[in-house]
Amino acid sequence: MSGGAPELLMRVLMVGLGGAFGALARYGTAVLLNERDLLPWGTLAVNLAGCFLLALFLTVILGRLSGGSFFVLAISTGFIGSFTTFSAVSVESILLMHSFIHLALLYLSLTLAFGYMCTWAGHTLGNLILGTGWGERWCGRVTAGGKVHD
Amino acid sequence: MGAAGRYLVGRAVAGVWRGDFPLGTFMVNMLGSFALGIFIAHPYFAVHLLNGGVRPAVGIGFLGSFTTFSTLMYEGFMLAGRKKPGLGAFYVLSSVLTGLLLAWAGLYLF
Numbered sequence: 143m144s145g146g147a148p149e150l151l152m153r154v155l156m157v158g159l160g161g162a163f164g165a166l167a168r169y170g171t172a173v174l175l176n177e178r179d180l181l182p183w184g185t186l187a188v189n190l191a192g193c194f195l196l197a198l199f200l201t202v203i204l205g206r207l208s209g210g211s212f213f214v215l216a217i218s219t220g221f222i223g224s225f226t227t228f229s230a231v232s233v234e235s236i237l238l239m240h241s242f243i244h245l246a247l248l249y250l251s252l253t254l255a256f257g258y259m260c261t262w263a264g265h266t267l268g269n270l271i272l273g274t275g276w277g278e279r280w281c282g283r284v285t286a287g288g289k290v291h292d
Numbered sequence: 293m294g295a296a297g298r299y300l301v302g303r304a305v306a307g308v309w310r311g312d313f314p315l316g317t318f319m320v321n322m323l324g325s326f327a328l329g330i331f332i333a334h335p336y337f338a339v340h341l342l343n344g345g346v347r348p349a350v351g352i353g354f355l356g357s358f359t360t361f362s363t364l365m366y367e368g369f370m371l372a373g374r375k376k377p378g379l380g381a382f383y384v385l386s387s388v389l390t391g392l393l394l395a396w397a398g399l400y401l402f
Binding site: 153154155157158160161162164165168169172189192193195196197200215219220222223224225226227228229230231232233235236237250253254257258260261262265 | 293294295296298299300302321324325327328329332348352353355356357358359360361362363364365366368369384387388391392394395396398399
């Protein structure tokens with residue numbers, strides 16, 4: 143990590159900007175899905191989608207680009223990182239455990255097992271995209287975009 | 293902003309911790325679980341922040357964004373891919389169990 147205070151400030155701003163959109167998208171999904179049932183399906187949905195997207199994005203991008211660029215930070219650490227949440231899983235599980243311990247265990251198992259599978263699926267698809275050369279064309283565009291900032 | 297806070301904590305931890313265990317993500321997830329528990333249950337917040345959009349802004353917005361699940365899974369997955377499945381499993385399971393314990397402490401002990 144090189145660069146002084148202005149670059150750090152820029153990085154923090156990029157993460158914050160991506161993060162704000164990620165949190166809004168999560169809030170929208172949670173409001174739509176969490177109230178319908180005992181299990182917090184909204185939190186589960188954003189976490190699984192986020193696992194898939196992060197693994198896909200990082201596999202494709204890190205195959206082509208350095209991890210420190212502003213664009214990568216805004217999308218991965220910012221948007222997808224904020225879109226998913228760990229604190230809500232912990233608190234929802236404890237609150238569920240209070241009355242329905244088997245549902246809390248089901249919720250945790252679903253989150254972990256499918257979270258891992260979605261990460262694997264995103265990573266595998268990312269490698270497929272890299273392997274076809276289609277990803278190379280797509281990432282060429284991203285690299286050019288990243289260079290504008292750098 | 294939660295995401296910016298998570299990034300800064302991650303950077304600070306990465307400056308002093310060189311091990312394979314992703315301590316930065318672990319720290320933000322534990323801190324966030326504890327803080328969200330307190331924030332939801334503590335009478336102070338119930339009394340002072342009932343009105344307006346402050347509760348969703350802090351609870352869902354800030355603390356939700358401060359913690360992350362996708363990075364946890366990705367780091368665990370990558371540890372397994374780098375021939376460290378034991379450490380990956382330990383990382384994910386210790387995060388979940390410690391997170392539950394801290395959320396419980398935040399909800400019921402304060």
